Amino acid sequence: MHHYPTTGRKVFLAVNSVFLLVVALLCLLPIINILAVSLSSSAAAATGKVGLWPIDFTISSYKFVGGRHEFFTSFFISVKRVLIGVPINMLLTILIAYPLSKEAARFRLRGVFVWFFLITILFNGGLIPWYMTIKQTGILDSIWALILPGAVPVFNCILLLNFFRELPKELEEAAIMDGAGHWTTLWKLFVPISVPAIATLTLFSIVGHWNSWFDGLILMNKPQDYPLQSYLQTVIVKFDSTLLNSVSSDQVKMLSQISNKTTQAAQIFIAALPILIVYPLLQRYFISGIVLGSVKG
Amino acid sequence: MSRQWRLELPLLIMLLPGTILVLIYSYGPMLGIVIAFEKFIPSKGMFGSKWIGLDNFRQLLDIPNFFQVFWNTVFIAVMKIIAGLIVPMVFALLLNEVRHTLFKRGIQTLVYLPHFLSWVILSGILIDILSPNDGFVNNLLKTFGMEPVFFLGDPHWFPYTLIISDVWKEFGFGTIIYLAALTGIDPTLYEAAVMDGAGRWRQTFHITLPGIRSVAVLLTVLSLGNVLNAGFDQVFNLYSPVVYETGDIIDTLVYRTGLIDAQYGLATAVGLIKSVISFTLIVLSYRLAYRFANYRIF
Numbered sequence: 001m002h003h004y005p006t007t008g009r010k011v012f013l014a015v016n017s018v019f020l021l022v023v024a025l026l027c028l029l030p031i032i033n034i035l036a037v038s039l040s041s042s043a044a045a046a047t048g049k050v051g052l053w054p055i056d057f058t059i060s061s062y063k064f065v066g067g068r069h070e071f072f073t074s075f076f077i078s079v080k081r082v083l084i085g086v087p088i089n090m091l092l093t094i095l096i097a098y099p100l101s102k103e104a105a106r107f108r109l110r111g112v113f114v115w116f117f118l119i120t121i122l123f124n125g126g127l128i129p130w131y132m133t134i135k136q137t138g139i140l141d142s143i144w145a146l147i148l149p150g151a152v153p154v155f156n157c158i159l160l161l162n163f164f165r166e167l168p169k170e171l172e173e174a175a176i177m178d179g180a181g182h183w184t185t186l187w188k189l190f191v192p193i194s195v196p197a198i199a200t201l202t203l204f205s206i207v208g209h210w211n212s213w214f215d216g217l218i219l220m221n222k223p224q225d226y227p228l229q230s231y232l233q234t235v236i237v238k239f240d241s242t243l244l245n246s247v248s249s250d251q252v253k254m255l256s257q258i259s260n261k262t263t264q265a266a267q268i269f270i271a272a273l274p275i276l277i278v279y280p281l282l283q284r285y286f287i288s289g290i291v292l293g294s295v296k297g
Numbered sequence: 298m299s300r301q302w303r304l305e306l307p308l309l310i311m312l313l314p315g316t317i318l319v320l321i322y323s324y325g326p327m328l329g330i331v332i333a334f335e336k337f338i339p340s341k342g343m344f345g346s347k348w349i350g351l352d353n354f355r356q357l358l359d360i361p362n363f364f365q366v367f368w369n370t371v372f373i374a375v376m377k378i379i380a381g382l383i384v385p386m387v388f389a390l391l392l393n394e395v396r397h398t399l400f401k402r403g404i405q406t407l408v409y410l411p412h413f414l415s416w417v418i419l420s421g422i423l424i425d426i427l428s429p430n431d432g433f434v435n436n437l438l439k440t441f442g443m444e445p446v447f448f449l450g451d452p453h454w455f456p457y458t459l460i461i462s463d464v465w466k467e468f469g470f471g472t473i474i475y476l477a478a479l480t481g482i483d484p485t486l487y488e489a490a491v492m493d494g495a496g497r498w499r500q501t502f503h504i505t506l507p508g509i510r511s512v513a514v515l516l517t518v519l520s521l522g523n524v525l526n527a528g529f530d531q532v533f534n535l536y537s538p539v540v541y542e543t544g545d546i547i548d549t550l551v552y553r554t555g556l557i558d559a560q561y562g563l564a565t566a567v568g569l570i571k572s573v574i575s576f577t578l579i580v581l582s583y584r585l586a587y588r589f590a591n592y593r594i595f
Contacts, residue, residue, distance in 0.1 A: 020388075020391060023404075127568055132329050186311075210415075213417045261425070268421040280406065
């Protein structure tokens with residue numbers, strides 16, 4: 001039986017498609033705008049007339065950023081942070097999710113450990129005790145201050161353990177029959193068939209490390225140790241919000257803002273670029289990954 | 298050692314590194330809560346500083362605008378929660394009407410994107426496009442003959458700017474769960490409804506909405522725990538002293554009192570109150586979720 005859409009239905013579908021497209025573009029346009037500003041001349045950017053296409057196309061702002069030593073230092077600190085932090089996050093996530101995915105009968109301390117980890121998302125000591133603890137462990141001002149305090153992503157552990165529990169029991173039983181121990185079962189069986197979930201969590205971990213700015217800001221005393229987002233926080237957000245406070249149209253201030261606008265746009269775009277590259281690659285995994293890990297029948 | 302323990306030993310070894318790190322960096326700060334009851338002096342340390350009982354909590358009432366800050370937090374958080382529940386649901390319903398897979402997936406890819414960008418980057422963009430003098434949005438308003446709005450510098454507009462920009466960042470990502478719930482609805486229900494002569498609206502009201510009701514209830518209940526989380530990252534990156542009146546939230550207050558003014562005991566006391574209330578709400582919401590939606594975290 002075939003249903004021919006009515007006129008009303010056709011109109012709805014057309015209007016709906018246009019609406020969805022407009023909303024979707026609203027999510028992308030600010031990023032295109034910042035790219036366009038970064039590729040425009042300072043004068044054009046200052047008038048605020050740059051929309052989605054550069055005016056007086058120039059790459060001078062990128063050249064200027066390229067010549068900024070601090071920008072690249074912090075960029076590479078962020079890269080280093082991702083390269084060390086993400087494998088540690090993932091290793092710990094897998095090592096925690098596997099035991100906790102066992103039934104209580106096979107792992108008698110399961111309940112104790114589940115609560116031990118779960119409590120840390122429900123309750124925390126707050127900002128000052130957190131800072132003091134990190135200070136006392138003596139890792140302040142080192143890359144480890146950005147990695148160790150968040151090394152165990154408990155939320156990701158829960159997503160992965162739910163994913164593990166959905167796997168067919170027969171697979172594991174077969175592996176045990178063949179004489180596989182826990183380590184073999186984990187690495188040779190669970191991890192390979194959990195690629196979608198692990199890819200999803202890897203994306204989350206990369207994004208988390210790349211986007212973190214607050215820890216860098218307060219755990220690093222020397223600005224030259226800031227990761228990229230902390231550096232940007234100080235040069236873009238702080239700088240501009242102080243300008244917002246004194247809305248005097250002082251000529252000198254205006255000038256500094258004008259020459260800064262395109263440079264800042266370039267820095268914002270470069271900082272967003274790794275996410276813009278990684279996201280589409282891992283995107284196809286994450287929908288099923290999240291859904292399987294969070295909503296259960 | 299018994300056979301059972303020998304089987305469980307590898308599991309314990311697997312948990313060891315994570316357990317140590319969590320003990321230090323999550324349970325350590327929980328011990329640090331003693332600072333809230335001390336006149337904390339960093340050089341004397343957590344256990345050497347003078348014990349002053351509840352003085353920090355009494356002093357808390359002297360913080361100018363403490364209740365205003367509390368109210369700001371709840372207001373901003375609740376508005377974000379409500380908008381964050383409705384907008385993704387409506388968007389998912391509309392997206393679900395689309396049959397063209399490629400178009401649908403393209404839309405999804407675009408709307409999920411802002412979720413993955415940091416508030417530092419988005420603030421950089423927002424500060425630029427919302428600027429009252431030469432920002433893109435205000436230029437647009439001016440071409441329509443409207444007065445420019447100082448979105449980030451006007452205490453009246455600031456909270457709404459926060460709410461709308463948060464919805465903009467997160468609605469796409471929130472859509473995922475609803476889309477999953479929608480695909481879970483039995484298609485034969487729709488076929489039966491069509492046989493009975495139900496139009497699109499009737500199908501929506503009698504099949505689609507009841508089909509996603511349990512997910513909506515679940516998300517509503519779980520969001521209860523976030524009533525004191527108005528979004529530190531966003532507020533910190535967008536606010537300035539001119540909008541403290543309506544934009545200052547508990548987390549930003551703790552940051553300024555603790556790390557800027559070095560009133561460690563006081564800031565920890567504020568943080569503790571927030572943690573205790575949040576903890577109570579989360580436990581309550583998980584219990585409700587278990588009772589009404591049969592939801593368990595693991």
